[in-house]
Amino acid sequence: MIPLTIAQLARAVRGQAVLADGDSSETVVSGTVDTDSRLIARGDIFVAKPGEETDGHLFVGAAAEAGASVAIVEHPVEGAALTQIVVPSAVDALADLARTVVEQVREGGALRAVGITGSNGKTTTKNLLARILEGEGETVSPKASFNNEVGAPLTMLRVTDDTKYLVSEFGASAPGEIARLAGLVEPDIGIVLMVGMAHAGGFGGIEATFMAKSELVRSIRPGGLAVLNADDARVAAMAKIAAERGVDVLWFGRGPDAQVRADDVVVTASGTSFQVTAGGVSAPLKLRVLGEHHVMNALAAIAAATALGVSLADCIARLETVEIAERWRMQPLGSDRVRIINDAYNASPDSMAAALRTLAQITGPDERTVAVLGAMSELGEHAEEEHDRVGLLAVRLGIKRIVVVGQDARRMYLEAVAQGSWDAEAVFFATADEAFEYLKGELRDGDRVLVKSSNSAGLRFLGDRLGESFS
Template sequence: MIALTIAQLAHAIAGETRLTAGDTPETVVSGLVDTDSRHIGPGDVFVAKPGDVTDGHLFVEAAASAGAALAIVERPVEADVTQIVVPDAVAALADLAREVVKRARDAAAQRGDTLEVVGITGSNGKTTTKNLLARILEGEGETIAPKASFNNEVGAPLTMLRVTERTRFLVSEFGASAPGEIARLAGLVEPDVGVVLMVGMAHAGGFGGIEATFHAKSELVRAIRSGGLAILNADDARVAAMAPIAAEQSAGVRWFGRGPAATDVRADDVVVTASGTSFVVTADGESLPVRLRVLGEHHVMNALAAIASATALGVSPADAVARLETVEIAERWRMQPLGSDRVRIINDAYNASPDSMSAALRTLAQITGPGERTVAVLGAMSELGEYAEEEHDRVGLLAVRLGIQRIVVIGSDARRMYLEAVAQGSWDNEAVFFETADEAFHYLRGELRDGDRVLVKSSNSAGLRFLGDRLGESFS
């Protein structure tokens, strides 16, 4: 975090200061900000956020013992640390993030420099695109990007608060499960560049349908500052329909995709293998070969979005491609290769939606060669609401139509996949169902054989990412 006095901090979050001995309103604080006391070190700021499971106020003393310079609390706590008392710790976190980014921008402007803020949203691909773009931008200067999927009302501000006076790029990932959330988060920083990847069925239950999802994702475009730039997926009709919104914001549009409408950054000659995906990218008229090591054809679009953003920010296409090619995996539990050449496990069970489930199954079919066997280990897709049954049926149907040779479905919420697979012809033990991951693990330990290519895919709540880790270790 940029350096602020306690008085400046308290003013930014409209809090009441309770000083400990040795501190004054002019005491400077510049450490990291976190809501987890286990991550607090000397000089850091601890935010005591009440939670569903526990209450951060119970850990203020632990943060003080770890050397915290300050605690932001909703009620005073008996602990040897200066505290700023606020009505709502999460709201204070947002207010502080807004202030810190504004000051960092002002400081950069005074130096004749800029702090460029990029916001990324979409039903799928946010975290991968964020990681790819951050890898490219790191070669240009200090770049701050979220850890893992820090994209909600707590994670996004925590990322923003990591900016310093030296930061050149802030890459923010914006997720949402209800209307208005992206508007609130993006409104904290008013991005210079807003990237919209796709509008799909992820979280459709929370939004109330695909059109409501469109309006929620378009909130990022509405938040772009005047004179900024929207990076839009030309292949997605709903994303393309956001161009007039960008015009309303006096923002330009830069198009990426694989079709003819992708006039700025386009991919051709896509070839998918078990070791990655190759394609030719044309960026602003310059064509270059790309060898992306991240598994899955669907990640081509994420790479194009990253290239479109980076080149808009002044990175040459050649440098963008060279840095992209150093990325080995998108993120842990996202198309992560495990196991061995004998039995390859692809652990993609951090998140799942109908679109990402379809993409992962197609990738499994594409990368499995002659004499090898496809095995799909599938769990539930969450947050689909009234669409859950229909969408789980579609996955079961797709798995059969792709010729997946073993379909292993886990958990009662995913059972529709199994039933549909059986109904579509997988009745000779090609499809099996287990209530628990432990039962499935013991089955797979005896079932998997040399030449198997195994996809483990589910939403985070299903917990199958840990099953994927166990399988990877067992067949390493």
């Protein structure tokens, strides 16, 4: 975090400072801000956030012992040898502090902020864009999927006076969350990837999801830029919102009208090749991240980067160094003998379909497709129908072995059986351990195995175990 006095910090979070011995209101603090006491080092700022499973106030003492200079708390903690700033809400204080820090850095330098949202692809696009921008100057972007009311502000608080680019990822499970987070930075550029069924249960349906994702476009500062998916009708409809705010639109997509476009797409087991056009210039790109669906994520990153002045040639050179989007996202494991694709960090109907299609595309005629599938979360009343659709798609794509894991995913298995995969082509296991024992004996040379589920299903660890077993 940028240097602030304790007085400035208290004003930023609308709190009251309780000074420790040796501190004054003019004492300067500038350490990293975190809600995890285990990550606190000397000079850092600990935010004691109450949680569902534990309370950060229980760890203020541990943070002090680790060398924290300040703790932001909702009530004073007795016996903790550090300055405490008492606030009504630790989460709100975190947001207020992030807003203040970003505003100060903007005033003193040339910081440009990019926000990313969409039902799928946010983390991959964030990583691709960050890889491009890091070659231009200091770039701050989220670790993993830091995109919620805690993770997004923590990312923003990593900016310094030397930061040139801030890339923020905005996720949400309810209306208003993206508006609140994006409002902390008022991005210069907002990227909307797609409007799909992810988190539809929380939003209340696809149209409510559209309204929630459009909150990012409404948060772009006047004179800024909306980077929109021309191939998604709901995202394209956000151009009207952009116009109302005095925000220009840059289109990306696979169609001929997109300003940043992909042509001649070829998908293989080692990546995806395509011809990319941006700013009237065309060049070939070989993306090593598996999956045709990542073409759109790469186009979105290129669109934002070129709008910030990066050449297409530099965009391509840097993207071609990316091997995986992130751990547990289309991550190749195993060996050439048995290839495991671990994509079980997140899942929605759209990403599940894209992953299954990728599995079918990259498997040769003498190889066998195996899909290990778990539940998709946060679909609400749409859950049964969407799990049925996945089972149907797996059969239609000719997946040779469909392994469904977990009671919440059982509908996939039942639908696959109903569609004709009843002679051991589809199997069901209640637990990941049972599925692992089956797969250890079932997998053979030439198999290409997809492991796909929402994070809550825990199949990412099954994917890791399979990767190690067949490495």
